Structure formats: C-alpha cells, structure tokens
Amino acid sequence: MIELKDVYKTYTRKGISNDALKGINVKVEKGDIFGVIGYSGAGKSTLIRLVNYLEKPTKGQVFVDGHDLGKYSDKELRAAKKNIGMIFQHFNLLESKKVFDNVAIPLILLKKNKDEIRKRVLELLEFVGLGDKAGSYPSELSGGQKQRVGIARALASNPSILLCDEATSALDPQTTRSILQLLKKINAEYNITVMIITHEMSVIQEICNKVAVMEEGRIIEQGSVLEVFGHPQHPTTQNFVKTVIQNSITNSMQKSIKREPGSGIYKLEFVGQCASEPILYKMIRSYDVQVNILFANMTEIEETTLGKVIIQLKGDTAEVNKALSFLKNSGVGVEEVEKHDVNYSYN
Amino acid sequence: MMSTTVTTDQFMQAIMDTLYMVGMSLFVGSLIGIPIGILLVVTRPGGVLESKMLYAIINPVINIVRSLPFIILLVAIIPFTRLIVQTSIGTSAAIVPLIIYIAPYIGRLVENSLLEVNPGILEAAEAMGATPFQVIWYFLLPEAVGSLILSLTTATIGLIGATAMAGTVGGGGVGDLAIVYGYQRFDTVVVIATVVVLIIFVQGIQSFGNILARKIRRY
Numbered sequence: 001m002i003e004l005k006d007v008y009k010t011y012t013r014k015g016i017s018n019d020a021l022k023g024i025n026v027k028v029e030k031g032d033i034f035g036v037i038g039y040s041g042a043g044k045s046t047l048i049r050l051v052n053y054l055e056k057p058t059k060g061q062v063f064v065d066g067h068d069l070g071k072y073s074d075k076e077l078r079a080a081k082k083n084i085g086m087i088f089q090h091f092n093l094l095e096s097k098k099v100f101d102n103v104a105i106p107l108i109l110l111k112k113n114k115d116e117i118r119k120r121v122l123e124l125l126e127f128v129g130l131g132d133k134a135g136s137y138p139s140e141l142s143g144g145q146k147q148r149v150g151i152a153r154a155l156a157s158n159p160s161i162l163l164c165d166e167a168t169s170a171l172d173p174q175t176t177r178s179i180l181q182l183l184k185k186i187n188a189e190y191n192i193t194v195m196i197i198t199h200e201m202s203v204i205q206e207i208c209n210k211v212a213v214m215e216e217g218r219i220i221e222q223g224s225v226l227e228v229f230g231h232p233q234h235p236t237t238q239n240f241v242k243t244v245i246q247n248s249i250t251n252s253m254q255k256s257i258k259r260e261p262g263s264g265i266y267k268l269e270f271v272g273q274c275a276s277e278p279i280l281y282k283m284i285r286s287y288d289v290q291v292n293i294l295f296a297n298m299t300e301i302e303e304t305t306l307g308k309v310i311i312q313l314k315g316d317t318a319e320v321n322k323a324l325s326f327l328k329n330s331g332v333g334v335e336e337v338e339k340h341d342v343n344y345s346y347n
Numbered sequence: 348m349m350s351t352t353v354t355t356d357q358f359m360q361a362i363m364d365t366l367y368m369v370g371m372s373l374f375v376g377s378l379i380g381i382p383i384g385i386l387l388v389v390t391r392p393g394g395v396l397e398s399k400m401l402y403a404i405i406n407p408v409i410n411i412v413r414s415l416p417f418i419i420l421l422v423a424i425i426p427f428t429r430l431i432v433q434t435s436i437g438t439s440a441a442i443v444p445l446i447i448y449i450a451p452y453i454g455r456l457v458e459n460s461l462l463e464v465n466p467g468i469l470e471a472a473e474a475m476g477a478t479p480f481q482v483i484w485y486f487l488l489p490e491a492v493g494s495l496i497l498s499l500t501t502a503t504i505g506l507i508g509a510t511a512m513a514g515t516v517g518g519g520g521v522g523d524l525a526i527v528y529g530y531q532r533f534d535t536v537v538v539i540a541t542v543v544v545l546i547i548f549v550q551g552i553q554s555f556g557n558i559l560a561r562k563i564r565r566y
Contacts, residue, residue: 052474054470054473054474077476078476078477078478079476080476081473081474081475081476082475082476084474086471086474088467088470088471090467092465092467092468092470092471093468094468094486094489094490095465095490095564096489096490096492096493096563096564097489105475105485106475108485109475109476109477109481109485157475163474
C-alpha cells in the first residue's frame with residue numbers, strides 16, 4: 001500500500017524555485033497496477049521517486065505499508081527501500097558486470113551467502129525468460145532483454161512494491177507488450193503492487209487497473225481505468241484516451257450527416273455484458289425508427305468491453321423516445337448530441 | 348663513427364632508477380590520489396556523501412599543488428623531503444616530491460573517471476538501499492575501472508616526464524643522464540639513446556594501459 005498525502009515538491013536552484021508537485025493525493029492499494037500518465041514535465045518522475053524517497057517531499061507525507069517514510073532514519077530508510085524494487089527507462093544496469101552479477105547485487109547488499117544468491121538469481125533469470133543469459137554482458141543484450149534483467153534485479157530482494165519509471169518508453173511496441181505481460185505476471189503471481197509512470201496510454205490500457213492523470217504538478221483525474229477511459233473529464237485526459245480509442249466520426253461522414261427535423265444524433269455507451277447483446281437489433285425490431293450508425297468502437301479495458309456508438313435516429317418523436325428509453329432500460333448510456341455540436345466526438 | 352662516454356652499466360642503472368622512481372611514486376601516489384579522487388566525487392554537491400566543507404578544502408588544495416611546475420615543487424619542498432627521508436639528494440629524495448606532484452594529479456584524473464559513470468546507475472544503487480560505501484564499492488568503482496586504468500596510464504606517462512627533472516636533486520634516471528652527459532658534455536649518442544628509451548617506455552605503457560582497459564571493459 002502506497003499513500004501520498006498532500007505532497008508538495010519544490011526545487012530551488014539559484015534562488016529560482018520551481019514547483020514540481022502541487023498537492024498530490026494518491027492511494028495505491030495492495031495488488032493494484034497503478035498507472036500515472038502525463039506529458040513530459042508533468043511531475044510524474046518526481047512523483048514515483050517520492051515513493052522510494054529518492055526525492056524527499058518539500059511538504060506532505062509519503063506512506064508505504066502504513067509507515068511514514070519521513071519519520072525513518074537513514075538506516076531504516078535503506079531497509080525500507082529493499083522492499084521497493086525499481087526499474088528504469090534506460091535500465092541502469094552495470095555494464096561492467098555479467099547479467100548474473102547484476103541480478104545478484106541487491107542480494108550481495110543484503111549480505112546473503114553465495115549458494116543462496118546463486119539459487120535465487122538463476123530462479124529469477126528463469127522467471128524473466130533469460131535462463132541462458134546469466135553469463136552475458138548487458139551490452140550483448142537487446143533492449144527488451146536488458147529490461148528483463150532490470151526486472152529480475154528489482155525482484156531479487158523480494159519486494160512488495162515495484163516501481164516502473166517509463167520502463168517501456170525505450171522499447172518497440174512488440175517488446176513493450178512482452179514486458180507489460182511480464183509485469184502483469186509478476187503482479188498476479190507474487191501479488192506485488194506495481195506503480196507505473198508512462199506517457200503512453202496503451203500501457204495504461206494494457207495492464208493497469210487504476211490510473212491517475214497528471215498535469216503541471218497536479219493530478220487532474222484519477223480512478224479505475226474503466227471509469228477514466230469511459231468518461232474522461234479533463235481535456236488532457238480526453239487527449240490521452242484519443243490516442244488509444246478512436247472516438248470521433250470521420251470527416252467525410254460528418255459532412256454527409258443531414259440534420260433533418262425529426263432526427264437526432266445520440267452517443268451510446270455499452271459497458272460489459274450489454275456490449276455483447278443484440279440490443280440495437282431488438283430496438284429496431286420493436287420500434288418504428290430508422291437507425292443510421294455514424295461511428296462504432298469496441299475496446300477492452302480491465303477485461304471489460306467498452307463499446308461506443310454514435311447513431312442517428314429518425315422517426316416519429318414518440319417512437320424515438322420509446323426507443324431511447326428502451327436503450328436506457330437495457331443498460332446503455334444514452335446522450336443526445338447538441339444540435340450545434342458539429343464535432344460528434346466522444347469524451 | 349659516433350662515440351659515447353657513458354657505459355652500458357651506467358645506462359642500465361639510469362633505466363632502473365627511472366623505473367624505480369616511476370614505480371614507487373605511482374604506487375604511493377595512487378594510494379593517496381585514488382581516495383582523494385573518490386572523496387572529490389562523493390563529497391561534491393549532489394554526491395552520495397555530500398560535504399560542502401570537505402569539498403571546499405580538498406578542491407583548492409589540489410589546485411594549488413597542481414599549479415606548481417614540478418621543478419619548482421621539487422626545490423620548494425626540500426625541507427619536507429629532508430624530514431621524511433632524512434636526505435635531500437638522491438633517488439629516494441626525488442620520490443617524495445614526485446609523490447606530492449602526482450597524487451593530486453591522480454586525484455583529478457580519478458575524479459574525472461568516476462564522474463563519467465552513468466548517474467542512472469547510482470540512482471539504481473540508491474533505490475536498492477545501498478550504503479554510501481556500497482555505492483562506491485559495488486557500483487561506482489567497478490563501472491569506472493576501465494577509465495581508471497586509462498587515467499593511471501596518463502599519470503604514469505606524466506611521471507616519466509617529471510623524473511627527467513629529478514636530476515636536479517641527484518635523483519638519477521635517464522633524464523638526468525641526458526642532461527648531464529648528453530647536453531652538458533655534448534654526447535649526442537646519449538641524447539638519442541635516451542629519447543629512444545623514453546619513446547619505448549611511453550609507447551609501451553600506453554599500449555599496455557589501452558589493452559588492459561579494453562580487456563576489463565568488455566563493452
């Protein structure tokens with residue numbers, strides 16, 4: 001469990017102060033895969049470094065497993081850090097040491113005996129899929145393999161928390177996917193709480209269950225990934241969501257829409273079970289309305305299907321209203337698009 | 348046919364003296380200089396053992412010693428040399444100023460080598476909860492070894508140059524031979540022989556340093 005309470009961080013250099021974090025409140029529950037997303041300079045790097053106290057807050061408190069890190073002595077803090085693994089964008093492996101020795105380092109720091117270290121390191125390398133690379137140097141590995149070594153190293157001391165600092169930002173999409181699957185496996189098999197910072201919404205979509213969106217040192221939106229993806233409130237969040245979910249009617253389609261009297265445009269939202277039922281079909285069969293689908297998209301988030309459809313309904317007002325209440329009663333989110341809204345995009 | 352007044356034995360003795368002076372001052376100079384270099388890196392602002400006071404003392408002291416040309420340092424510290432080795436002439440007397448000369452130089456070179464280490468690695472070390480000593484021993488030094496070897500190679504070559512002036516206090520060595528016999532007695536053969544020997548020394552040391560560094564780096 002990680003909790004940041006009203007945290008501020010100000011850097012002062014040559015008399016000029018720069019507020020990196022302005023009142024952050026975050027709670028990460030045990031077993032969460034918590035994503036923090038934001039553009040460069042939003043303060044997410046600073047945020048993740050507060051969790052293992054690589055950065056100390058100017059104001060506010062950081063709790064890990066219920067303990068206030070600010071109350072720890074240097075020695076206690078070092079012990080606490082061994083419970084928090086961290087992986088980095090640029091891996092930060094020792095280039096002069098073999099893969100085996102890189103993974104062994106946290107155990108050497110813990111003064112474990114040689115046999116124990118050997119057993120644990122080989123087991124970890126096997127787990128991350130690098131059983132045959134113990135004797136290689138990092139320079140002989142690909143980016144994805146280096147990150148696997150980083151992960152094995154971070155897990156060596158059996159931490160309960162894993163911090164990922166842009167861990168996939170230097171990797172290609174396919175490698176990113178395999179690393180994310182590995183993180184998911186770690187979360188599931190060892191029940192390790194994972195905190196990820198990223199600027200890629202696809203990372204959040206792929207493995208996170210909770211997300212916080214940051215901008216200019218503040219968290220502008222947070223909640224379950226399904227909530228935030230389904231109903232992004234803030235423009236920045238909407239922009240991030242757009243990067244993974246196409247959510248607006250194509251231009252040519254927009255031009256061809258005829259807004260006639262007795263017709264209306266509606267945004268429909270299907271979540272979970274209702275996305276797999278033939279609701280629109282039933283509606284058309286039961287009511288005398290014409291349906292014109294302008295846009296449709298299905299996305300899977302947290303293993304739940306999220307469907308977004310924009311339709312134009314034509315027909316007698318009474319029939320249209322009946323059809324709309326049928327949709328609402330079937331659990332579909334319905335929202336009429338304002339006449340003057342020419343954008344017809346989802347947010 | 349050119350002739351020379353220097354015997355082969357004299358020449359061999361001069362080579363041995365040079366090697367002895369370089370070897371001893373490099374050894375002791377490293378024992379002092381490497382810790383100084385480490386101290387400079389760890390006590391500097393943002394270092395793992397940041398100490399404004401210590402850094403503010405070591406840094407200028409090194410600059411002061413480093414700003415003295417060796418020939419001046421050599422004579423300036425004669426009283427100190429006498430205190431340490433009970434004499435102010437001879438090979439041993441030359442070693443004391445050579446150490447004083449080379450230790451701060453090594454300190455600076457070591458500092459530069461250590462500063463080259465990727466700061467991300469030190470961050471990883473800190474994230475693992477390593478103590479400052481562990482950061483130095485398990486992260487900083489191993490990552491800098493290749494570069495440190497090259498730094499010591501540079502220092503060794505600097506020392507060979509400095510030993511040429513050791514003749515001023517009767518320290519001997521090939522440099523002394525070149526001045527006393529070659530320059531003052533117009534013995535061209537000695538000058539040429541000395542130059543050849545020095546070139547071979549420097550080339551040999553540099554090549555050895557390069558090979559060793561490459562072998563250790565492996566990347």
